[in-house]
Amino acid sequence: MSANPAALVTGASRGIGREIARRLAVEGHDLTVSARGREPLDALAAELESEHGVKVVVAPTDMSSTDDVHALAEAHATAHGRTDVIVLNAGMGAIGAFADFPVRRLEKLFAINVRSAYVLTQDLLPQLREAGRSTHHGGKVLAIASTTGVVGEPLNSAYGATKAALISWCEAVTTEESAAGVIATAVCPGYVQTAMTEHLPGEVAWEDMLPVDDVAEAVVSLTRLSRRTVVPQLVLTRPGRHLWRA
Template sequence: MTTALVTGATAGIGREFAVQLATRGDDLVLVARDVARLEALADELRAAHGVEVEVLPADLSDREQTARVAERVASNERPVDVLVNNAGYSLKKRFLDNDVADEEALFDVLARAVLVLSHAAGNTMRSRGRGAIVNVSSVASFMTSGTYSATKSFVTVFTEGLAAELRGTGVTATALCPGFTRTEFHERADVDMSRLPDLAWLDAPRVVRDALADVDRGKVVSVPGRRYKVAVAALRLLPRPLVRAQSRSAHRPSAD
């Protein structure tokens, strides 16, 4: 029986990962800050799919709580076979207009927690000779829109390096880079996305289905949706001054 640990599991892409992993019969460890929502989701998945669901409340901007999650990831007695680092959020204002403590908390959730939990998972999974690490990044990681974009760039490049380090061990690492996805993400960040055309949106079930298929294939960078595959290919080829010009007017990226 496979066990998957999902951070940021109560909403959006994280919740969809939990649902689809449970649907295929995986037991779950669900991590998020909101205990009530965690418990409600756990009850729902147990009832619908007959899987075991462990609830692990944690705020990944708190280093002690992150360490507790890392200990669970590294457990040999109750092994985690799939790690999904999904927890994340965004700040509405530009970097210099935010309090630096808020920026540090954002960095801890988006980047440091990914590093710490991937280290715990990578070592434990490598010793067992199997496992998968999925780090949810963003199309924004190929852009230059503030600290959200910068931390997601870290996640993508970090995962590429981790995948190379794990090659031949039976463990895979995949950076999932979705574009605009219909979730609570923008609403919770108080961002008006009403002018974005319907064509630009992905739905969370499609994003996760594509991601899990890419993980099964051992793909290192997963970009769901043909239009976003084309966009990422273009962003990788464009001169950086042009990429910066495209991003200049944005307060921060909002692709997730």
């Protein structure tokens, strides 16, 4: 087992996940990076290993497949022998009016945004508990949720429901596990300048969306807290009149 803390970052090939992985490497974490495609993960791993001297395991994963998620957990646990941080960043976005939103799309949203987080963390809980017992920072589960899971918004009945479920799940996990040093936090940003939001219709201009760097810094800052401090939820919103809106 490495002396370095080990982090698993899903959705790490671009955007928020990529920047979180980079910042964790800067701080000395060995990593497992996951996304659907291998090529961008290989490039990221080569960059982080070369620049920061950490071990990076590449694990392409379809987060809608429970078998794939189990395999991801096993690959990480075997490669590093420990789990200090899980960043649950992989997600699917979809908007549409409730009246005719396809149920099959709702089911896929829940599979990727909620079920994968549940399965992956459950599989790695023994190693998270060990980090909770033996390290200053404990075991951290950091789930990228959304302000749409805090306050309902038009066209987000499905996506917002998955993020609300993720927020509730983090709180429940924390009530069960934080006394043993395992803490789950739902990080809830509004619209962030990523590929997912680039072409969204609406009134929020690109330049008014949250910078990726700020979201990544907020997430990584939680890993610096000791296991004695619990942050159940962290909301990040843009300036303006609609404080709780995306």
